[in-house]
Every structure is written in C-alpha cells, then in structure tokens.
Amino acid sequence: MLLLSSGRIEEGDWTAALVESVETRSLQAALVARGIGVTELQGLVMAAMRDGAFATAVGEIERYVVDECIDPPLLPAARGVAPDLLLDWTARRLDAIAAFSLSPYRDCVVPAHEAEPAGLTAERREIVAHATGRRTARDMAFALGRGLHPVTVEIARMIADGLLEIAPPATSFRCSHWGLAALRPRTQAGPDFEISLRSSEV
C-alpha cells in the first residue's frame, strides 16, 4: 500500500509483480526488476513492520491465537528483527504518544478554524483536508496511504498547535432519518396484500 499510495509503483506494475511472484516465489525480486532498489524496499519493510506492531499494540486486543503457520510473508525483512527489539521500539512509541491523549482508533478530528491557516506544510494541509470530523487517525492514515504512527504523531502535534481539535460526538456520528414520519413495521405481506390493476383506468 505504501508503494502504491506514494506513486512509487503503478497499480498495473504492482499487480504484474504479484502475479510474477506466485511463480518465482519472490515479490522482492519482481519489484526490484521494476526499478525499486533493494535498500529502499527493505527500508519500507522495516517501517511497515514497526508500524504494524504499533498499530496492534495501540489498539485493543480482544483475543489472540498462536498457530503453527510457517507461510513466509510476501515481503520478508532480509535479516528479521528480534521480538525483544520490536517490543522495545513499540513500547517507546506508546510512551511517546501517551503524552498526547489522542486515541488513534477512537478520536475523530476537525479543523480548529474555518479558514485554513496560512503557512501550513503540504503534509499538514493534506491532514486538514481529510479531517472531516468522522475520521480517526487510523482512518486518515489509510486515506492518506501513510503509516499509522507518523500520522498519529502529526495529528497530535497539530492539536497541540491549535490547528485541529477532537470532534464532538454529534459531529463524528450523524444519524438522520430526515424527520420522516414513522413507517409501518417491516413485516412480510399477508394474503390480504394485493396489487390491483384497474384496467378501466388504463
């Protein structure tokens, strides 16, 4: 997703690489053949792994299953990462965002001002444009095609800078039935239900 959203690879090339990798069993080789360097690719793999660990840890884990699956991931990290090291990185990220009191999965954000303040970076302008009041940091990360951690941190900083604020529940959830009159309960039509054609009125 990061490769596609950044425009680093076209969707057609990505699909072709996926198809090719079924036979060669190496997505990395298929992507490298399409002009993406091994170092760049491995950098992305590491970033995705760290972001995945953060996304898992910052959410709620209801249950987990340990299985014997030995299927290798599509794009494995060349040298792997020790679980202790990954946990350590993740714990530091969790500690860092704890100071912001922004829940990446719960809190929706809206711009704090009606008019967009001048001098925003392109990255911040993009975040403001996506802050509809119905999107959480997680939703924005997907909409922007970026990692959850960098987007969460940037949103938290923008709240601290007075550019965004957490949306009230009435904004993040807007249920409407347009004041329509109550409808008859949805029950299956009985035998007295009929559609008649008055041929004399045709």
Place this chain on the structure above:
Amino acid sequence: MFVLSGSTFPILKGSELDYDALSAELRKLRENVAGVTDTVIAASDGIPIVADVAKNIDPAHISALAAADLGIARQAAEVIGLGTLSQTVVFGSEGYMAVYAIGRLSLMVVLGDKGLNLGRLLHETRPVIERVGVILSS
C-alpha cells in the same frame, strides 16, 4: 393507469419505528469495526430509512444502488440455486460496499475504506442484522 392498493412500505400514522435503537446499532457497528466509514438502513425498494453518512454521500443514492445490487445478487442466488441471499460485497481498489439483506423487505449498506477487515465486519454484522430486523418489524 396502474393503481397500487396496499404498498409494501406505507407510511402509517400512529406507528412508531424506533429510530434511536436503529441509530445505536449503526453507531456501535462503526465503533466496533475499524474502517467502516458510512452506514445506511433502507427499504429493499431503495428508500432510505436511517443513515449515518459523511456530508458528501447521498443516502438516497446509496440506498438505490444497494437495492439494485441486492436485487441482482438475490436473483442470481435464486436462479443458480444458492438458496437465500444474505449479503453481497463490492470490492474496490479504494474500499468496500457490503449490502446485507434484512429479511426480504429491508437492507443495510456498510461502506468501508481499503483497510477494512472484511472478516471482522462479517462477524460483527450477523447479530446486528438480527437485531435490526427485530427493530424494523416490531
């Protein structure tokens, strides 16, 4: 001229549909499944009943599309002999539209972004559909 006596979805003075209960179900679904962006409950003829959607989404439009989508899927299921249709899902490169049958007279539409966990959605929606069906028919 055709005259319909006894429409499937008449407005009945005095009856009360519990819109608050329906809204609560839609809200819980969006809160419980990350990636759900918009939800609509509509009659199977494409008339929206209640919706929780972004400003740029027209519930009437979505309801009409969903009704057509569900109608085609239902027809396919019946013609091919797949039994009673429960749901149909449109997969796009940018997201999903899942349409659930609520009995034969209503439907629920769930729109999701590309990060939606579809398995989680299907798991969570089953009891929601049952409860919404009860609310609509009580």
